[in-house]
Amino acid sequence: MNGIGTTPLVQARRLRKEYGTGEGLVRAVDEVDLDVARGETVAVMGPSGCGKSTLLHLLGGLDRPSGGEVSLNGRRIDGIGEKALARMRRTDVGFVFQAFHLMEELTAIENVELSALLARRSPRAARRRAADLLEQVGLADRATFLPSALSGGQRQRIAIARALSNEPLLVLADEPTGNLDSAATLDVLQLFESLHESGQTLVIVTHDSRIAATADRLISMRDGAFVDETRLTGGTRGDLSGLVRLED
Amino acid sequence: MQQEVLLAMVAKEPSYGYELRARLRQALGPLGEAMNAGQIYVTLSRLEKAGLVSAEQPTELAEGQDRKTYALTADGQQRVADWITEVSWPKPDLAEFHLKLVAAAAAGLADPLTIVDAQRRELLRRLGDTQRAAMAEPDRSDAALLLEGIALRLQADLRWLEACEKSWTGRRSRS
Numbered sequence: 001m002n003g004i005g006t007t008p009l010v011q012a013r014r015l016r017k018e019y020g021t022g023e024g025l026v027r028a029v030d031e032v033d034l035d036v037a038r039g040e041t042v043a044v045m046g047p048s049g050c051g052k053s054t055l056l057h058l059l060g061g062l063d064r065p066s067g068g069e070v071s072l073n074g075r076r077i078d079g080i081g082e083k084a085l086a087r088m089r090r091t092d093v094g095f096v097f098q099a100f101h102l103m104e105e106l107t108a109i110e111n112v113e114l115s116a117l118l119a120r121r122s123p124r125a126a127r128r129r130a131a132d133l134l135e136q137v138g139l140a141d142r143a144t145f146l147p148s149a150l151s152g153g154q155r156q157r158i159a160i161a162r163a164l165s166n167e168p169l170l171v172l173a174d175e176p177t178g179n180l181d182s183a184a185t186l187d188v189l190q191l192f193e194s195l196h197e198s199g200q201t202l203v204i205v206t207h208d209s210r211i212a213a214t215a216d217r218l219i220s221m222r223d224g225a226f227v228d229e230t231r232l233t234g235g236t237r238g239d240l241s242g243l244v245r246l247e248d
Numbered sequence: 249m250q251q252e253v254l255l256a257m258v259a260k261e262p263s264y265g266y267e268l269r270a271r272l273r274q275a276l277g278p279l280g281e282a283m284n285a286g287q288i289y290v291t292l293s294r295l296e297k298a299g300l301v302s303a304e305q306p307t308e309l310a311e312g313q314d315r316k317t318y319a320l321t322a323d324g325q326q327r328v329a330d331w332i333t334e335v336s337w338p339k340p341d342l343a344e345f346h347l348k349l350v351a352a353a354a355a356g357l358a359d360p361l362t363i364v365d366a367q368r369r370e371l372l373r374r375l376g377d378t379q380r381a382a383m384a385e386p387d388r389s390d391a392a393l394l395l396e397g398i399a400l401r402l403q404a405d406l407r408w409l410e411a412c413e414k415s416w417t418g419r420r421s422r423s
Contacts, residue, residue, distance in 0.1 A: 182396060182400075186379075186382060186383065189379060189383060190383045193380075193383060209372065209375060209402075209403050209406045210375065210379055210399060210403065212372060213372045213373070213375035213376035213379055214376050214379050214380065218372065228365060230368075230369050230372065232369075232372060232373060232376055
């Protein structure tokens with residue numbers, strides 16, 4: 001039998017999600033096959049309404065498919081019960097959203113430790129983990145700030161720290177830089193890059209070509225289906241002098 | 249190396265060649281790595297011949313050392329002043345690619361959408377390289393600002409490729 005280490009972390013087969021009925025039927029995700037290897041960063045790009053967010057929700061168990069299969073870590077999640085699904089979302093998956101979704105009345109560190117507490121870690125372990133994560137995202141000195149006192153980029157880094165709280169197998173990000181300016185986007189990119197280097201598996205849905213360009217693999221989506229797939233690692237790496245013209 | 253660029257680097261103060269090189273590398277960061285010292289000295293000697301810089305050689309000099317200090321002449325100062333106020337700007341060079349798509353479609357040489365896809369992959373690789381280089385730069389370095397500009401232009405080009413894709417997809421489904 002294959003060891004768990006060799007199977008893809010995420011596997012989707014003929015995955016389908018439909019909304020509405022009859023004439024109004026919309027196939028948001030239309031028979032998609034996807035494998036995501038452990039440690040891989042995959043970006044999914046496409047116009048608004050192409051189904052990329054719906055796909056992310058199906059992969060993370062936020063929504064159930066109309067048909068097809070999804071497995072995480074070799075285990076089917078499309079048909080499991082509500083309780084098991086909720087547990088899976090808490091412990092195996094970390095979510096990052098465009099609008100951050102932080103609790104406004106909790107401080108930065110309380111936001112981060114909350115998901116560990118919900119996963120029944122001891123308060124002491126949750127606090128220690130949260131402090132480590134704030135350090136990792138470069139915001140240790142903002143631990144006691146409320147989200148309203150932080151910039152958009154800082155809020156998103158807090159949200160990423162929260163997503164990592166339970167050492168998830170998979171981090172799913174939906175337009176993580178959609179509300180950020182250029183400098184804050186670079187901070188988030190940097191953070192994803194260091195997660196990638198530490199072996200974290202990431203699936204990022206985005207409009208932002210800067211994020212897409214730093215992924216291992218880029219999938220283009222249209223009308224619920226994959227239309228193009230590009231492996232980006234390798235490439236012209238290192239040859240930066242070709243990017244500007246310095247000669248006469 | 250464009251002559252005016254080097255000339256403007258001299259404007260700060262009379263400088264050795266290696267100092268000019270260091271100033272350029274500071275401003276360009278990883279983008280200046282391919283620039284070799286030879287290019288700079290070739291350009292400096294051209295500037296000297298054109299009377300835009302003067303070079304002073306110290307009398308006591310170890311064998312084979314270039315220890316000239318370069319300074320702007322009055323003509324050189326004028327040239328720098330003109331160059332600073334010039335508003336030239338690189339023109340976007342998109343016509344070639346555009347005509348490639350038109351010709352490929354007209355002659356049936358290739359599917360324009362395949363060409364667009366290949367081009368997109370290339371630009372994404374360049375954008376990835378640029379982003380990684382920008383991430384490796386310290387905050388607010390001169391080179392980081394240049395890299396940001398390059399990344400923004402690549403993003404604009406990628407958006408134009410989206411428009412190309414849309415347009416050629418539309419033409420194919422009409423025909």
